[in-house]
Amino acid sequence: MFSLFFALxxxxxxxxxxxxxxxxxxxxVAVLLLSSGLMKTVPSLVLAVFVVAMAITHxxxxxxxxxxxxxxxxxxxxxVLPGHRFLLKGKGYAAVKLTVIGSYFGLxxxxxxxxxxxxxxxxxxxxxxxxxVFVLLGIVALLILKERxxxxxxxxxxxxxxxxxxxxxxxxxxxxxxxxLSGLFGxxxxxxxxxxxxxxxxxxxKEIKLTKKETFKALGAGMVSSSLVAFLPGVGPAQxxxxxxxxWKKITNKAFxxxxxxxxxxxxxxxxxxxxxxxxxxxxxxxxxxxxxxxFSFNHLLMLAAVxxxxxxxxxxxxxxxAKRFALKLVQLNYxxxxxxxxxxxxxxxxxxxxxxxxxxLAVATSLGIATILLYVRKMHLMGCLLFPVIxxxxxxxx
Amino acid sequence: xxxxxxxxxxKSIKIMALLKLSLITALIGITALVWLSLxxxxxxxxxxxxxxxxxxxxxxxxxxxxxQKQFEGLTLLxxxxxxxxxxxxxxxxxxxLTSKQVEVIGKVVEYKGQIEIEATQIKYV
Numbered sequence: 360m361f362s363l364f365f366a367l368x369x370x371x372x373x374x375x376x377x378x379x380x381x382x383x384x385x386x387x388v389a390v391l392l393l394s395s396g397l398m399k400t401v402p403s404l405v406l407a408v409f410v411v412a413m414a415i416t417h418x419x420x421x422x423x424x425x426x427x428x429x430x431x432x433x434x435x436x437x438x439v440l441p442g443h444r445f446l447l448k449g450k451g452y453a454a455v456k457l458t459v460i461g462s463y464f465g466l467x468x469x470x471x472x473x474x475x476x477x478x479x480x481x482x483x484x485x486x487x488x489x490x491x492v493f494v495l496l497g498i499v500a501l502l503i504l505k506e507r508x509x510x511x512x513x514x515x516x517x518x519x520x521x522x523x524x525x526x527x528x529x530x531x532x533x534x535x536x537x538x539x540l541s542g543l544f545g546x547x548x549x550x551x552x553x554x555x556x557x558x559x560x561x562x563x564x565k566e567i568k569l570t571k572k573e574t575f576k577a578l579g580a581g582m583v584s585s586s587l588v589a590f591l592p593g594v595g596p597a598q599x600x601x602x603x604x605x606x607w608k609k610i611t612n613k614a615f616x617x618x619x620x621x622x623x624x625x626x627x628x629x630x631x632x633x634x635x636x637x638x639x640x641x642x643x644x645x646x647x648x649x650x651x652x653x654x655f656s657f658n659h660l661l662m663l664a665a666v667x668x669x670x671x672x673x674x675x676x677x678x679x680x681x682a683k684r685f686a687l688k689l690v691q692l693n694y695x696x697x698x699x700x701x702x703x704x705x706x707x708x709x710x711x712x713x714x715x716x717x718x719x720x721l722a723v724a725t726s727l728g729i730a731t732i733l734l735y736v737r738k739m740h741l742m743g744c745l746l747f748p749v750i751x752x753x754x755x756x757x758x
Numbered sequence: 759x760x761x762x763x764x765x766x767x768x769k770s771i772k773i774m775a776l777l778k779l780s781l782i783t784a785l786i787g788i789t790a791l792v793w794l795s796l797x798x799x800x801x802x803x804x805x806x807x808x809x810x811x812x813x814x815x816x817x818x819x820x821x822x823x824x825x826q827k828q829f830e831g832l833t834l835l836x837x838x839x840x841x842x843x844x845x846x847x848x849x850x851x852x853x854x855l856t857s858k859q860v861e862v863i864g865k866v867v868e869y870k871g872q873i874e875i876e877a878t879q880i881k882y883v
Binding site: 364404456463467653654656661662666667673 | 790863
């Protein structure tokens, strides 16, 4: 029993590390774990507990680099811009807090709804897999039609879509999402901050008012959209974030950060449920758990749910504490040169992981990201990079 | 300024409520983990008590391997305890277990009208 708790604590520590260091993903740790000799000496359940604790903790922490450094991952990409706006108003901590509220209550919400998923998912799954692409198409159309500059929004969506399609099919490119998303959402914003010589104001810690109605609506939207994508292949938090916007005429930045937080954690939790119910893991962490556990009983599922609850609850403390440290330390640094350092770090990381092709993708994606900001088109349309390939793939499957 | 501001942030009622709730859920999760870790494996049952009502359930049985047949990617064992005998199918690579005492964890399945155990874990006792 003690080995399980030790694994839980180690997993939380590992998730904290992978969460706050840009570019280090839990999949990397999971692959290292599976290829190491640990599987022969450590009981598989202990390793599975480690992976789940790491994965859930990661989904809380990864908003910190996204908000404070503009270095996103698929689940946090859309948080960069609202997060950055909060940061420039001295409310970076509040932005992270909103994502923590989303992640934590999203986790509780999803845990409570597990019995409902157990009863319904197998029956709904075939219908869902056939119709989701049309839901995505409808929401993309709605998003573009809502935009004042409709034609520009469509052009940005298609350009990012083509870039995504090309990048994901570029065979020699490893980890294609790293340069693609970093460029579109991270380095583009940081480059402009660098060029505009943006200065960071003192970071405050005042509460941001969010009504109960707004919070519940955000959590509900996060829950519904996460449930639609969590059991299907090729779609994830990014697509869920786009679906969630259909619940609002105009979503506020505050509510959107809560939605993004909830989606990031709920999709991760449901990927373990997908492994149990359908035998289909939908995240790298769930793949690792599937390979580790030779038998996956209902009690195993309950145990992993309990691990997620403990890890998520502790991650609330860690994330808020670290976000406060970041907010206090960041203002002491020269923000212009911090932006430059992060850009340099992303460039080096891209070359190291994705090679020179990755650098090319990063350059193109950064240019497109900058153009989107300068044209005053919402950055959400850049999600075409992930939506367009999914839509093309699914429609291809129907023809 | 910074330390006083951060102190205020910590004392803020909403933050404290969130942290208190997180602490409570962490304790609930830990209690659940302790209970589940003690009850994770299925209870040991006798072979004769396995019937069609247990199909798709996880069971643990202990007994002696009286026969072992090897097929490509599949091993069939005949397992016997004091109460009876049952077929155990394994897709894992197994050494010769004939006449050895083993503990089997697996799912009860029906194959051609016969109740069998599809093993996911077999270990010496």
